[in-house]
Amino acid sequence: MKATLIDGKKVSQEIREELKPRVQNLIQQDLKPGLAVILVGDDPASQVYVRNKEKACEKLGVYSLKHQLPSTTSQNDLLHLIDELNNNPAIHGILVQLPLPKHLDEKKILYHINPLKDVDGFHPYNLGRLMIGDPIFLPCTPWGVQELLSRYQIDISRKHVVIVGRSNIVGKPLSMMLVQKAKAANATITICHTGTENLAQHTQMADILIAAAGSPKMITGELIREGVVVIDVGINKVEDKLVGDVDFDSVVDKASFITPVPGGVGPMTIAMLMANTVKSAERTLHG
Ligand SMILES: NC(=O)C1=CN([C@@H]2O[C@H](COP(=O)(O)OP(=O)(O)OC[C@H]3O[C@@H](n4cnc5c(N)ncnc54)[C@H](OP(=O)(O)O)[C@@H]3O)[C@@H](O)[C@H]2O)C=CC1
Numbered sequence: 001m002k003a004t005l006i007d008g009k010k011v012s013q014e015i016r017e018e019l020k021p022r023v024q025n026l027i028q029q030d031l032k033p034g035l036a037v038i039l040v041g042d043d044p045a046s047q048v049y050v051r052n053k054e055k056a057c058e059k060l061g062v063y064s065l066k067h068q069l070p071s072t073t074s075q076n077d078l079l080h081l082i083d084e085l086n087n088n089p090a091i092h093g094i095l096v097q098l099p100l101p102k103h104l105d106e107k108k109i110l111y112h113i114n115p116l117k118d119v120d121g122f123h124p125y126n127l128g129r130l131m132i133g134d135p136i137f138l139p140c141t142p143w144g145v146q147e148l149l150s151r152y153q154i155d156i157s158r159k160h161v162v163i164v165g166r167s168n169i170v171g172k173p174l175s176m177m178l179v180q181k182a183k184a185a186n187a188t189i190t191i192c193h194t195g196t197e198n199l200a201q202h203t204q205m206a207d208i209l210i211a212a213a214g215s216p217k218m219i220t221g222e223l224i225r226e227g228v229v230v231i232d233v234g235i236n237k238v239e240d241k242l243v244g245d246v247d248f249d250s251v252v253d254k255a256s257f258i259t260p261v262p263g264g265v266g267p268m269t270i271a272m273l274m275a276n277t278v279k280s281a282e283r284t285l286h287g
Pocket residue numbers: 141164165166167168169170171192193194195196199212213214215218233234235236265266267269
């Protein structure tokens with residue numbers, strides 16, 4: 001079997017096209033959606049994501065505000081900036097680029113963002129709402145994964161989804177989304193991590209395997225069953241090249257579908273961030 005390539009770049013463009021009339025409609029009512037991105041320090045990888053976000057905002061007609069702060073920024077200054085953005089009516093989405101420098105308390109800072117402007121979906125209020133099946137903002141990367149599967153008409157319901165990785169921003173929220181009794185969900189979920197004994201035994205049981213470990217090319221052909229759908233969330237810099245968590249070459253002939261890196265989940269994250277920003281602006285109209 002030769003896997004069908006899942007084109008995240010193409011799907012992300014479609015989603016951004018679908019957002020255009022919603023943005024136009026808001027602008028006609030004098031409500032231009034606005035997204036603020038806070039970048040502390042000058043991590044080169046983060047710079048790329050921030051640039052991609054700015055480009056997407058510009059193409060869509062979303063106001064984008066970038067706060068690039070020195071890596072020595074104090075906790076108090078950052079909290080004050082968030083206060084200011086929480087109170088700024090032109091801003092509907094606030095994103096603090098992670099990871100933050102070590103002297104800053106990541107939890108305290110994320111908890112400080114108004115949950116109604118938390119377009120990353122990382123605030124515990126939003127994660128709690130997600131968990132009980134009544135979400136406001138879904139985290140962008142998990143939502144992007146779900147949307148990719150839906151748009152390729154890959155059934156999730158009743159399937160066994162195995163996720164490698166249990167972070168609060170990818171693995172855990174994704175597992176909670178796909179286990180819901182809801183559309184594009186209703187799966188049986190296994191979550192693997194570094195404490196998992198015999199990883200291969202679990203990954204080989206998957207109908208859909210989602211790699212979100214941050215370990216370059218760790219998912220090899222031996223770890224998968226013939227016909228599995230493979231979603232690669234990993235974005236790893238290896239010798240200045242982007243590689244996923246999936247060893248594409250040894251998996252592509254066994255899988256039924258596969259996402260590439262780049263051009264898979266990455267562009268979807270940006271598209272869903274735009275969708276959340278538009279949704280947030282719309283919410284200010286409807287309450
Ligand atoms: N495409 C996109 O838009 C995005 C991509 N990413 C990328 O996705 C990847 C994961 O990101 P993130 O969730 O933040 O990563 P974290 O480093 O926060 O979490 C990684 C998780 O994977 C587990 N893990 C790591 N190595 C192994 C292994 N060998 N076997 C089993 N489990 C393992 C860890 O286990 P334990 O908990 O035991 O440590 C942990 O739960 C990264 O490459 C990141 O760059 C992230 C966000 C967005």
